[in-house]
Amino acid sequence: MYLKPEEISNILKEKIKSFNFNMEKEEVGTVIQVGDGIALVYGLENVMAGEIVLFENDIKGSVLNLEEHHVGVVILGEYKDIKEGSLVKRTGQVLSVPCSEKLLGRVINPLGEVIDGKEAIVSNIYYPIEKEAPKIIDRDFVRTPLETGIKAIDALVPIGRGQRELIVGDRQTGKTSIAIDTIIHQKGKDVICIYVAIGQKASSIAQITRELETEGAMDYTIVVAATASDPASMLYIAPYSGCAIGEYFMDQGKDVLIVYDDLSKHAVAYREISLLLRRPPGREAYPGDVFYLHSRLLERASKVAPSLGGGSITALPIVETQAGDISSYIPTNVISITDGQIFLETDLFNEGIRPAINPGVSVSRVGGNAQFPALKQVAASLRIDLAQYRELEAFSQFSSDLDIETRKKLIRGEKLVNILIQPNYKPVGVEQQVISIYSANLGIYDEQETEEIQNLEKEVFDVVSSKNAEILNKIRNKEKLSPEDFNSLKDTINGYMESKAQEE
């Protein structure tokens, strides 16, 4: 923009004229100690817990501790410029994030500031990051499925819109991949996705964002990023701001999927803040309210009643375990808050079973009501078959000594496990899932080599889509399949297998 000197002078004159002469009244305090992202402030007698205060240079802080002689403030940003004796101003406001449709496709920090180098977002609507969860009476049942596109999840641990399903497992077991696949699969399903990265490497976040962009998922996704280099305070508020943005969309009656990746790092960040604020440490040095830290966050994920718009927030929190120990402090806490968990195992992952879901320990407490009826019909026996297979697996090495029945069960189990294997970023629709599992139940893969299963699975689905399109419609429209439908499917699949056998 080029301005002439006269224009600048006019602007200045106008600006000076329009200065109001009212004396400003502000409540201030003084920094008495600062360090590690925490400031102790003297004064600010009327400040509220959770209120935003402004340091010099307009750096924000959030009041966490109210004590007799001072208040404890977490600094939300760079704290190197804050010195002893600096003034701290009250704002009278609680921490809020700007909410707008324009956030879709963007990467923001927990304060709602864009960090993807594109233009800033201006919004008049602000949502407080800490908000009470919907009341009992305002909630509705979880009854609509949220497809993840992952066969093992949709069939065994189905997730409904408004549910909280924990993804738990050791490092490098594919936890994030499940979440990303789920986001990718929401394309065209009218679900807004929010991916909250807590304490992750900036390079990982960049990679995830790029992957989402490549798959065309950024159109309906917002990434809230607090990287490993951000102060603990930013990591602490990240999931709450993600949730606040989710609530904005939920209030408009939309369905939201929010991934918290991951809550163990969130708990560690909160532990850091709490210890610096000299709150008494408890088990594993976590503060006493670490349960409340996660429960108040996950309780905000809900399906609200139609009278309130009928929107929902589905939460997929991720928790990392150490050496598969789900009985440690944070995993047990989050397991008890959520409506089920997807447990990933390193051993399965190394065996090539990916997603490495352990069907024995993974559960979904409410998702069953939200599962596609046809998928429920075909997957009913899946869990038992897999459980039996796991039991017999130990004997598989003595296969020659086993009776035919046991050998059959072992083969079926092995093929079922193979059917549930899925590559990264390749989610499949519910129709294909039903056909795959049904055809596996029919035993068509029992004679096949493992490498050929995926191709055959695809071929079978193509045949069924051309011959039984109306059944696929029924599946998609959440209708139950009748015995006739199953017979017709059976005929198509067996017919194809016979013709294929003849060709060979």
Add this chain to the structure above:
Amino acid sequence: MSSLAVIERYSRSLFQVAEANDTVEDIKNELQALAKVFTEDDKLKTFFTSPGIKSEIKANLLKETLDKGGFSRYTINYFNLLMENNRFDFNVPYLSAVTFNNFYLKSQGIKKGKIILAKELNEIEIAKLTQEISEKLGFKLELKYQYEPELIDGIYLEIEGVVYEDNLNKRLVKLEKWLKG
């Protein structure tokens, strides 16, 4: 911080005793006089902070000073108690005077504050200004005046954590921010 918290508790008790016996003003003046001596006299500081001098000698000196100086019974007892409980150090007289004065101001409904102006004022003018501000705000005030030419024009008034501000310097800073966008 912890030392201030401890002294605050002791001086609160002294204030309550003084209030009950109607000697608040006297004790306040005594404490302030003692605080002045302790803050202004460097030799006294060296004596009281020296690790080479036994604490009994320090205690005896203070006791004698208080006795001979004609201090009231409560003030003497107050310092004796602090010494008995091993709470006395060089800063105690000053902290006692400050905290006692705070209790006094609070009991009188007087608020402490700071006023910064870009104009030099004499004591009469300051008193008049304090009086006017006090009338406007509806409470008694004890203002500390500071001359600061950087304000250019206007006022900066701080009363117990509340700042009333309108000066040219602040407006220029605002203008600068606005111009920078």
